[in-house]
Amino acid sequence: MAAALDRAAFYASVRLNPFPGFLAPGQVTGMEAILDAAPPDMLPERLAYCLGTCPIETGWTMLPVTENLNYTAARIRQVWPTRFASVAAAEPFARNPRALANKVYNGRMGNRLNSDDGWLYRGRGLPQITGRANYEKADQRLKVLGYLTPGQSLVTNPELALHPDVAAAILLIGASEGWYTGFKLADFLGNGKADWTGARRIINGQDRAAEIGGHARAFATALTKAGYKPGAVTKSVPTLPVEIRPLPAPAPQMPPLSGPASTDSATKPGALGGWLSALFRWAA
Template identity: 45%
Template sequence: MAAALNRAAFFTAVRGKPFGGSLSQGQVSGMESLLDACPPLLGTDALAYCLATAFHETARTMLPVKEYGGEAYYRRMYDPQGERPAVAKTLGNTAPGDGVKFAGRGYVQLTGRANYRRATGELQALGILDRTMDLTATPDMALVPDVAAAIMFRGMAEGWFTGRKLSQYFGAGVTNATGARAIINGSDKAYEIAGHFQAFRAALVAAQHVPGGVTPVPIPPVTVGPLVPPIPRNSGVLPPVMPIPAPTVPEPKPGLRAGILARLRAAYPPKA
């Protein structure tokens, strides 16, 4: 998995819009995680909207965050003993304390025991988590950028959060960046996020994003000139054989999923 585009061109473009002229290392590393986790066939418009959503939901940091509000807020809003038990039930929160334990985390604020359970199964099936890793047991794993990115793309594509999916708003001649806010949160800040979508889309186009394509490789400048001094006709001298340089093959990038698993095992060792 990874988006096929010229990343240098992408970061140059987004530095101007929507980031206003500068990027922090955190913002760059967060977007790297998102581009690495992007399903290769995801369309340019859909990817731009996912990036715009992350931009908004993380307050421009592009790093996974935990929903603001504090424990009292989580208990009141999401706990089965709080003020909205029907909402808690919909989220799968059944035990006292579930509201706090399964508060929103990540790029799109994964919330509720049921969503953490679903995300665990989906990411285990993808090989991003192994069978010893369970988000319902260790919810803070949803704050790991690689995990949070996979949750965002999978969840927005499959309608985990509200039942609405990316395919309903992008593709087959349809682009509805304002309506797409319903994938995450009704119509809250829909026009603002649609503006961010336009900036990210322009950056992806400038970076030659191609769904299902191969990441463009920069081609060094070619110096044009005679290879050897000209040889007079009928001199009986054969031109020297010019050696053909061996192609330069870049070192293979370590497997993305293997790298994620290694980092997760280091941060969250299996319990004895």
């Protein structure tokens, strides 16, 4: 099942806000995955906040990313001051992501000491999950809810978290159930609550909270224009001859786009190839 809404109207709205007048195919792929994975009864404010979290968390790609641990010694010392007493102490781990991950992550978050767990279970996703215990939790819940098949495993194949459909499910269920920080979507949004700024605590304290709240409100507007209502589902996304053209005026420069790493045991992407081809057909 997928969220029932007028997707052409949705993309026409988000193209202008929060995006700067145009959409890249990868951005639509990421948004399609979130719309397709959304629980049928999800309130629009909560779905909008999940969508609104992604531009900043992914560098505007709307696709899952992997934690970057390719740091200089000075940066390592800045990020983990209690683990590295000096820049010199961090030097052996500079530009050595695997060694750094095992150094700073092993022995916590379910990662075993003297193992490769810190590296294997480094951050991946839209907002990222990190640590063996969190991958295990996500694996168990997504199987119960039907997002993963019995043959798929985030524990034996953690890179599955880079597939858009799986990453979308982790975001939606994780934010709903408080996986990231203990705070849930219901603590801030829906049923009379509209704390778009405070909702940032669901993922990461108050880092860029107002900016992300603004993005979420833009997505809420788009969902309203698209006629989204909780409980309405569709078995397939309609194939429509939709064209989303660039605005005549030059748009602000977007950050470089990059896709997620390929995964062998991923689920089928939610977006329909034919519809996406039509969506990005530019006028001559």
